[in-house]
Amino acid sequence: MSKILLMGSPNSGKSLLFNRLTGLHHKVANFPGITVDVSVGRLQALPELELVDFPGTYSLQAISADEKVAVEYFERSLLDPEVSQVLCVIDATRLEKSLYFTLQVIRECARHGKRVMVLANMIDVLDAHKLSLDVDGLGAAVGALVLPVSARSGKGLDAVIAELKKASVREVGGSTKPQVTALDEQLRITAHQLAQRFGAKGDVLIRNQTRLDGIFLHSLTGGIAFFLIMYLLFQSIFTWAAPFMDAVEYALGALAELVVPLVGNQTARDFTADAVFGGLGAFLVFVPQIFVLTFVIGLMEDSGYMARAALICHKPLRLFGLTGKSFIPMLSGVACAIPAIYAARAIDSPRKRLLTYMAIPLMPCSARLPVYSLLIAAFIPAGTALGGLVGWQGLAMFAIYFFGMFCGLLVTALVSRTSKDHYNDLPFVLELPPYRIPSLLPLLRNCWNRSKHFVTKAGKIIFAVTVGVWGLGYFPNFGADLGTSWLGYLGHLIEPLFAPLGLDWRYGVAILSSFLAREVFVGTLGTIFGIEAADEQTAPLVEQIQNSDLALGSGLALLVFFAIALQCISTLAILAKESGSASLAVKMFMGYFLFAYVAALAVFQLTSLFTG
């Protein structure tokens, strides 16, 4: 099959053009080891041709590990005999930005005998402002055919298809031959001269952008807009996704009620109910949240606001070794770490992305809430202070939430100062793209792809671990008593580990089972204490814990342990997939376990000193 590479710098409208040409039917693949997607799809009008969407990059001179992998992929593709030609997308409204990269691509293609067609995108924007681009002159100057197109309206795409139909490889463009031997410095000068000569004259577009930036980056109005948009983002994860998450849970529950009674054997029935449907429910419930967050973040990216938000947050986050682009993933992490890790894809610096990955699991996610609620109700008195203004339990909840965030920033600050990985860092030079109205269909398609990625990639690992933990809790007594199961045995085995925190085997078992999801801690503890549906009604369990002679220090130690420890298989699975490094996930799990244990031990010992 003949392949066509689609190249272009970021914000050139390349992805939208790809969706237009392939009719949104494409698959997404990842480069090994890094977070860079390559979409592949057949051209709708010419199904015999495959279009490969190359990751957006500013230059063929790689300055980070991510870029190096992407550039090497391009160079390998040029050696592939199936690659017949290259489409290079440029932003017609900002010619100089795109031309340097385009000239580099033309040079490399000329060296390898590949045909290049330059697509001057966003021609509709120029038309709307009565501006023009001399495509013939530009084509003659760069030695390639230049076609004006609009990915948004579809204008000019028929001409692109007509050109692609011409199967014979031939020289196109004007009389000037591509600069096969030109050095990058020469190309940069040429790009500047060509943009001055053939680009659209006038700065009406910049003036419009600056007017809106005057609102969105203003100290007062920008602050208000930022707060409102972040509130919207937070609401979308917590509130808008909730009915869909409930619907997934309900649908799985209803399906389980239908299917489980049909299974004859008791063990197979328990397996189907608890491991299969329980396991599916444990990760499918996150799909709506991932979909909604991807949609809102996509709106922010496509509209151009994401870059402004990154700019606003950059200065304070830089103190902790992070970048402004880390803010949204970290805020999302307060709802759930899984969509937050996906959101970290927007961070172009691999080093900053890694640091953000490290901070996300320490954000106080919603799965910690049931654990915090149980422990606070059991150990913190319900009284108030300052004439009823401050409730002790509310204050404790605030403190433990803040503690998690503080730990996240502390970790990134320490790691960024002690580990120098300069090669994988990038400077904060952020392009502020023009404000645009997002295109809905490609956005929804992206949400679908991201959700599918979660189910197909992370789902397998999560399901396998779920089945494993279920087996440990079910055998050898076939679910009769968790305390005498293999999981119970393991709980007894690790009791010496938790004994210094004043915790017995029951808490050890609950902590082990909470590896599936933190909130499972509450249900497991309920099962061990013989309380039905403890995860829905915690009062009897709170009473049991209070009567079990567990020391205040142990309760506080548990709170601290849960604030830090990374015992969430879904998070670990998606971390391994997104970072391309299973060892990173293992190291983070072990590192945060150790950190959590030491911090919990310190809290237990300190509390014991004061309470005797």
Add this chain to the structure above:
Amino acid sequence: MSSSLWTLKTGDSCEILGYDDALDEKYRIRLMEFGFHPGESVSCLQSLAFGAPKVYRVSNTVYSLDDEVAAHVLVRITTSHE
């Protein structure tokens, strides 16, 4: 007299003279790719509060640079609103 890009205030324009030696090579490459090369005119569109990255226009594109980068770009101020 030369000063740095970071010293520009909203509405100021300058001509880029070069980069100081403290600026890492790869940062220099990226700046050049974005159009911040010697001889180019740059204007400061917005200088935000609390030391946040500033907004610059170069050619027909708008970029935001923080002080870690902009302070190493040597410029000659051509239009000042002071």
